[in-house]
Amino acid sequence: MSNLEDRLTRALTDYPAEPSPDLFERVVESIAADRARRRILVQWSLVGLLVIAATVAAVLILTPRHENGTLAMPWWILEVATNLVLVAIALWLGPFIKRFGRAYAADVFHDNPLTGKSYIVLTDIVYYLIFTAYILFTLKVGPEAGWDYVEPVTVSAAQVTYSLSRIGGILLIIGILHGLNIVLMPVLGRLFSLNRRLPDRVGPARDRVEY
Template sequence: MSDLEDRLARALTDYPIEPSPDLFERVVEGIAADRVRRRSIRRWSLVAVLFVVLAVTAVLTQTPRVNGALAMPWWILEVATNLVLVAIALWLGPFIKRFGRAYAADVFHDNPLTGKSYIVLTDIVYYLIFTAYILFSIKVAPNPEWSLLREPVETVTAGQVTYELSRIGGILLIIGILHGLNIVLMPMLGRLFSLNRRLPDPGSRDRATGA
């Protein structure tokens, strides 16, 4: 048998010929879990919409007016931006994970458990980055630079709006860059793990040769 035929034979024997006996049960459980997940998403989405509507209504009714125009206190926009960042984190994380499972399963097809652990670890890193970014960029007092007139900031200004928009854009840029690097590096890691698994054990080789 040639080297190519030997390699093909080893590659084909790595995959089971008979299907898994619990395949049907796992498919049914997966469908049921997907239905539960969809119902949970719809329920929480409805709660989030109602919360936003109530919050906006409360802000508009309690916000004072200066010369007939709304003068929103600066901290309301700060709190609203933090809520938007948290909502993006809670929505974007499961969204990336949902479409990344198939990619990770294909990359780590020789090491399924490693692929699952990799997904869990990337989730932890994702939420740590979001939490750190929010804590680093949050403001507990108005920034004097938000006012062009160098007066004490009590209401929302154009400078604060620009700052809050840059916070949202900044976290999206960071997650986008890290996610792109993850897509590029994941196949390399999968290849390394696959090669490491296929390397023969030196101890077993010594025992086979009788050394």
């Protein structure tokens, strides 16, 4: 065994590894926080399922039927259902991304924890602004010319295609922006870290020059 290996062995074996006095309390708090998050996730999942079930039941009850018994869904019912789906995606996807993005942001902004927290808050605001703007831009208050214009206007294949493209479009936009955020976040973290360290290095140098 070399001298370096001998020194490392003694340092590791002789070091008094005493546990932290508040280790047990921190573990208990971590377990409680994890249980609370799981409980909230289950509650929100149940609420989402109830909302979906209530929406489907309302659609089936309010939708009239043809003489042969088939549903003749008015165009506005599908429009309202699509908007509810978009709102549900926004409310579910935002906390989901934030939950797994905290650890990534904490690792990127390890030199600036407050900056990382502010960055997460700002990205949440941008996320909901994008979702709100997208819903308002694509909202229809009347049937389009390419849809079924026979009174009463019912759901057609063109409207179903448009509704699916709305849902796919917002998922594509959020996916692209989220991917860019993952790529750019380490660059921003590095820049913030350099900006914080630069005054600490330049300040003492200026003091020595002025002396």
